[in-house]
Amino acid sequence: MSIVADITKFSLSKNLRVEEIHTKDYWDILELARQWQQMAYTKQNTFTPGNEAWSRLRSCGHIAGDIVRYLEQISPNTNKELYACKDSTTKIQGLAVIEMKPDRDSNELALVVHSLVTNPENIQCAANPERIEGVGRTFCQYVNQAAPKAGLKNIYLIPTASAIAFYEKFGFIHINDGSGTMRRSLSQPSSKL
Numbered sequence: 706m707s708i709v710a711d712i713t714k715f716s717l718s719k720n721l722r723v724e725e726i727h728t729k730d731y732w733d734i735l736e737l738a739r740q741w742q743q744m745a746y747t748k749q750n751t752f753t754p755g756n757e758a759w760s761r762l763r764s765c766g767h768i769a770g771d772i773v774r775y776l777e778q779i780s781p782n783t784n785k786e787l788y789a790c791k792d793s794t795t796k797i798q799g800l801a802v803i804e805m806k807p808d809r810d811s812n813e814l815a816l817v818v819h820s821l822v823t824n825p826e827n828i829q830c831a832a833n834p835e836r837i838e839g840v841g842r843t844f845c846q847y848v849n850q851a852a853p854k855a856g857l858k859n860i861y862l863i864p865t866a867s868a869i870a871f872y873e874k875f876g877f878i879h880i881n882d883g884s885g886t887m888r889r890s891l892s893q894p895s896s897k898l
Contacts, residue, residue, distance in 0.1 A: 721798065721839055723847040726787040728779075734787060735776040737797060738822075742769035745825040748832050757867070758830030764865040768822040775802050775820065785819065788847070790840045799823045799840035803848065808859055816852045818844075818862040841868070845875045853891050860889040 726734055745766035752759035775785065784806060790799035801821040808815035823840040826833055852860050863885050864872050877887040 720793050721790055721837075721843045723788055723790050723801075723843055726789050726800075731776050731779065731787065734789070734797075734800065735773060738769050738772040738776065738800065741822065741825055742766050742773060745769060745828070748825055748828070748830070751832060752830070758828070758832070761828045761830065761867050762825060764867055765822055765825050765828055768820050768865070769800075769825075771820040772800055772802060772822060788844070790823075790843050792837060797824070798827060798837050799844060801844050805855065805857065809861070810859070814855075814857055815859040815861055816848055816855070816857050818848060818860065821862070841871060845872070849875065849889070849891070858891050860891070862887055 743766075745762045749759055749762035749766060752762070772787075776787075779785075783804075785802050785804040788801045788803055789797045790801075792798050799822060802819040804817045804819060805814045806817055807813075821841065821844055824837070827836045827838070827840055829836065848860055852858075860877075862872065862877065864877075864887060869887070872887055872889075875889060877889045880886050880888050
């Protein structure tokens with residue numbers, strides 16, 4: 706089941722594109738997510754605890770770990786889907802777990818982004834002087850275009866602390882329920898779309 710059947714591939718530019726990962730490729734993606742988790746924690750240890758690069762790499766490692774756990778526990782009955790952001794060489798630069806589920810505020814379906822992670826080599830820090838930018842932006846633009854085509858009115862996610870300002874640029878706002886969840890109402894314009 707693809708979230709949006711007519712958008713199997715989405716491209717923000719000629720350099721990055723988002724596409725669904727099929728279950729037959731999950732074991733390869735599981736290994737990649739494990740590598741990213743280890744790489745993020747290894748790079749994190751080269752920075753002073755608490756500084757911005759350390760925090761970003763720590764978050765990257767945690768989110769890669771979330772994707773590892775998702776892939777290790779996947780069941781055939783899940784509504785969650787795995788998407789990859791690939792560069793022009795088809796190298797995966799980002800991963801996201803996305804699901805359609807009942808909206809918390811209505812009887813309609815909403816899009817939930819459970820995990821979105823970039824390759825640790827793309828985290829902005831001194832350890833990555835040559836990095837690929839735009840992975841998060843490409844995923845955000847993908848879900849902002851895919852959700853309305855699927856008849857969805859809201860997108861939900863729980864960002865890391867270092868990503869809150871990023872998601873606010875795409876029109877996400879805190880829903881003030883104590884969970885840290887942000888919502889993007891697709892009836893509201895976004896400055897980045």
